[in-house]
Amino acid sequence: MSNHSNSEKAGVEERDKTPPNAIGPLDENDKSLSYLAGKGHVATDAHGRSLFVIDPKVESRLRWKLDFYTVPVVSLLYLFCFIDRANIAQSTPSHDEPAHLTFFSSRAGNAKIAGFEEDLGLEGYDFNVVLTCFYISYIVFEIPSNICCKWVGPGWFIPFICFGFGAISICNGYVQNKAQACGVRFLLGIFESGTLPGIAYYLSRWYKRAELAFRLSLYMIMAPLAGAFGSLLASAILELDHFGNVESWRMIFVIEGIVTMGLSFIAFFIMTDSPESAKWLTDEEKDLVRARIKAERIATTIVLDKIDKPKLWRGILCPITLTVGAIFFLNNITVQGLAFFLPTIVATIFPDDTVQRKQLLAAPPNLVGGFFLLAVCWFAWKLDRRVIFTICSAPAVITGYAVFIGSDNPTGQYVAAFLIASSTYFLGPLSNAIISANVVSDTARSSGIGMNVMMGNFGGLISTWCWLKTDAPHYYIGHGINLAVSCLLFILSAGLLFWMKKDNKKRDLRSPEEELAGMSQKEIEDLDWKHPGFRWNP
Template sequence: MEKASSKGSRSSLEKRVDTSSEHTGSSEHDSALDKKVWWKIDLYVLPVITMFYLLSWLDRTNLGNARVAGLQRDLKMTNTQYSIALTVTFIPYILSEIPSNLLLKIVGPNLLLPVLLTGWGIVTTLQGVVHSYAGLLVCRFFIGLLEGGVLPGIVLYLSFFYPRRKMQTRISAFFSSASLSGAFSGLLATGIMKMHGIGNRPAWAWIFILEGLFTVVFGILTFFLLPRSPAHAYFLNQQEKDYVVGQLRADGAIGADDKADSFSWAEVRQTFRLPQVWLLGFVYFFNGTIVYSLGYFTPSIVQGLGYTPIRTQLMTVGPYAAAFFLTNVTSYIGDKYRCRGVIIVFCSICCITGFAMFLGSHHKATLYGSLFMTIGGINCSSPPLAAWVANNTAPHVRRATALAFLSMITNSGGILSTWLLGSLSPAPRYTMATRVLLSFSILMGLFAVLTLAYLHDQNKKKKVIRETTTKTEEAEGLGDRSAWYEYIL
């Protein structure tokens, strides 16, 4: 009996050690390898992906900076026409997201993503030579068509490389670049506005031309920088490649074999049967409306406080710089404590506070200060949202579909934003729009709590199943519905 007990204890201990090693690299060798591998991927993949999203956000929202620089006046556009120009971007953007994400693995992210990046850079540059409203509409359509697959594509791409527990800080690295681009675009636009008249072109044209040309050059470089997957990563040796794949499989981030992650229409349909996808759909819609309202109209909001065009561009830098800091801090907390929903609730509280300040005050400093709360709050909500979806949907096709579908919902909110502040709610107070965005901030937090409650309940049910059965008794192909796939809260 003693031997059996000893053997059982030793077996239990070995099992705990193996499990710990599998998930955290507890042995010295695995710990060193673990740090080396993720550091390498962070070094070679994250900067490229971060620049991808920075340029995507910059080239999509620089229309707001161009508007302040005289675009609307020179093209003789009404506020309604400006809203139409923004809306035209979203329609092809939304329609292209699911097809692009489903094609990502088939074509290869190392080819598809650079093609999209280079293509929209060319179109952005062409915006600088338009002479009519119709020409602007054509450019905005193709920018939307080419950029549509980028956001869900790069979140899906990161899930090829990182276990679920490491996703939010990495997603934050590129999502916070949206905050950085908001600050950077203000500084850049300030400098470019001094080029007014060079080459007989107005300042707004140079904003598009210079930013677009940089995107084209970087897009060409990415053909040589992006690896297709960990197995094709030129910066990893074979041992490191095997370790990454092993970690991803142990974590449930990828299937046990290629067949598990192969394309299946059945898996696409399964995505729309997941309650967490529909619950998060509401959160995504409210988030998207707020994100794009502030992304497109912050320069106009700041200008409405009485600042000159150049001063306006500079004043947009502060709130976005603060958002960059807040996004990275909350994402570190989110990964460290494996909490996504709580961070989103915190973000909604920041937005509620900011919109209440803007709605209830007439003091210039308070109105400007409210942007730090709203821009900071909504920007730091995006990484946990994306990570939450990527963490809690499996296998690959289900995850790809969910990310693209929810990104479509986000951009549907973007369509609402173009009209909400564009023509339905007059400047400079945007009273009706602010009330709507305040309500959406409250609802965003509410649906995040409901999602938390649902996932927590599912984890309790899965724990009961694990205690009363074995994994071999479970049906195959359950993906995230498996009792051994624990949802991250």
Template sequence: MSSPANTEKPTLVAVKGEGPVEEKQNASSVVSDDSFANPTGINEKALVRKLDRRLLPPLTLLYLLSFLDRSNIGNAKLDGLTTDLHITGNQYLMTLTIYFIGYVLFEVPCNIILKRTTPKLWLPTLMFLWGTVATLMGVSQNFAGFLAARFFLGVTESGLFPGVVFYLSMWYKRTETHYRVALFFSAASLAGAFGGILAYGIGFMVGVGGLKGWRWIFILEGLLTVIISVIAYFFIHNYPATAPFLRDDERAFIHARLKDDSDATNTEEFAWTNVFSAFKDYKCYLYGLGFHTMSLPLYTLSLFLPTIIAKLGYTAAQAQLLTVPPYAVATILTVIVAVLAEKTQRRAPFLIGSSSLAIIGYIILLTAPSKKPGVSYFGTILAAAGIYPSCAIVLSWPTANVSGQSKRATATAMTITVGNLGAVIGTQLYRPNTSPRWYLGHSFALGYLVANILVAVTLWVCLTRENAKKRARVAGGEVVDGPIKDDEDIRLLFQT
């Protein structure tokens, strides 16, 4: 869409070996990673580090607690959840599925509400609501009550991740978003590691207050979320124009550096036409398909890993602790891949490489001798190490490519909505009668990872062709007068 805040006439120029970018006729106004017309003497890198310090830790904490509250059911199962509530194997799978049904149904509406309200109000409110629901799971007395709690946990958590991904796109340049989204998403793997440690410790609270250990897992972790949500109203900020930790010259600097890079500084009134434009863009569906092919292995691993490890022959307590190393390795690799992708300004090659690593992990799980549990355990480490970096890439892709604030918010929610349909399927695959080899679940995860590579290659080809068309237009001497109407097509340089 056109940018009402930008009335200068841009000229398209070719960048050798890369693709077209937008260059203003007034060269002094161009913001790059290396230079900036900056009479105030503000250090751009230092300012970006300041943003990282103020924005990323609280947002990462929110997502860590979110992922902990959704995945701790796997730890609670080992501590007697299904036995005490008389939940059968298939009923347990339904409690996993119902969460994602609520999540999928409310992702797009939640991001629309975010756009129409403010992050400072909406994100902590969501957190307070899901923390309350998570706590209530610990006092459920039967299958029906627990099932209802899981559904509303999905509803209340649905707005966090797509909301934060959109929120970060309003602070950082497109070339900077993947690294920040990856750091934020690394909280998912950290949650897995902390979840195992916490579950191991909380397991010793059996009988405290007359409650079983699995109940304390939900109650304590849910109450922690509620407490942090109240504090979050004070440390979550809106957008650069009103952030209290920035000086006026810093706000102006951020506005200027984003102005040449994206539409984040535009004043865009909400309009349904901008929402619908996301549904008409084929690339938005490819982004969604990219996450769809990752969400099934992501959530089947995070929800069933304690059970998978326990079925290798380890005790429940040992299995809780053995979930930590796979997630620790995944966290480290997620950050490393994010740094490399940001430096090379490429996504597809790293996505293909990470997914290939996860494929090796599942091949090991499917073929390892049953008498060698250590080999299968090594497969879980490789699976986690490949899945989490890939998820960070596919989730950050639309934030860098889709123009228009409402369209980008919708496209981000679409990506996660379409993606989590894979999770809905995945929750039904690790059925009790397939234990302990789990051929059905592991095979589906393997097939989805192969499909993810195919989607990545398709996106890579499509975006490269669009870049080539833009380079051809520039080589032909084309000059675009007035505001760029579809700058997502102009700005394909960093998409692949």
């Protein structure tokens, strides 16, 4: 086995000389992969370069196995999470009510269609208030929930919170007034706050930074799919006369809540916290999973470290976390606004069409958005680049909202809806992938991802108040706000990429050996992204 050279150029040459089927270290002591994957040993040199190479075919087989055992179960849980959350988030105009006078949103929203507002006596902006109660708890518990996910272990914590929001969803079927609806929605926010960041954190335990964005997209695409699947499921449920002692829209919450609880119970037995506890991995595969992760985390001697306060703050206060969180906040104003109010936009474009046709016309932009969600994240995986796609998302969104404001042409406005949908959804997985790629420890990733999602959901909260019936039928305020935030998103994203490259050049001039001299291993690991050998990964 070739020795690992001290120079970067020599290191590349040594790797090139390694046989293509090699799975092993390149260091001078020729230590085994199991040794490098074990506790107390690093898998990089002081400059963050990997000490081993892996046969691409072996790595591909491992990746397919990880995909099979980790992605489907969390995707299914997230699908029902979003269905449960969105069941009151859509209404549709009645046949005798002008479409532009109705406040409604787009997801599944089937309970609202079936009489939720009327039965509870909601008037004026009461429905906005009910939605807002969800976002308050959803935001407040974001970071604590993800820290708990690390502490308890995602294999237990994620099924538990999914079981909890399934139970709370059942409670939605028994509310009688606005106060009860607000209380139940607040509790739903507590349980669901850990789902999105928890799953992102969970998958980051298994995948390399280049691979993560695409895997995140595979479960986050469940959000747009929830609209279509939830509507079909609710339509079938509403064909029943009653379910036990509940009728009408209440059946939707009760039955879907029961299904969610059942899936969560099964997930308790399927999900596993880490490679160490994965019975479906061989010992060699466990070593390879750990070594792959450690090879991208400079100075890391253990993949799953204990919760450590300095590392928690490294994740929260990382400049990449704060900047990407601000970008995700801006993006979520657009994403959630589009998700909630796309039928409203379609209704203003085609005011004379039937309700059924308006609902059909609202579907294609979301489907296109789902396609680009997967496609862009696939390219991010293959190119190992994320920030550049964030920058490229903004121009299409800016163009789309400019058309809405400046044109009355229905065809042009409908095309603008496609431009916006195709360029917004993929920032969700990309933002969490950027955070994961730019902190080192497992602890920092748990807090960093939680911080990002928390900041993003402030955007969701704002979006619920951007589209009001007083601004109908043109909704210039809503379009104007989204145009402004898209411009700011472009500036922040471009500035982030510029800063990362500039700071990496400064780090190239530093000497890790000199700066780390005399420091203990604990002190070195606590540096996280402040380690002199660390480089930002755009």
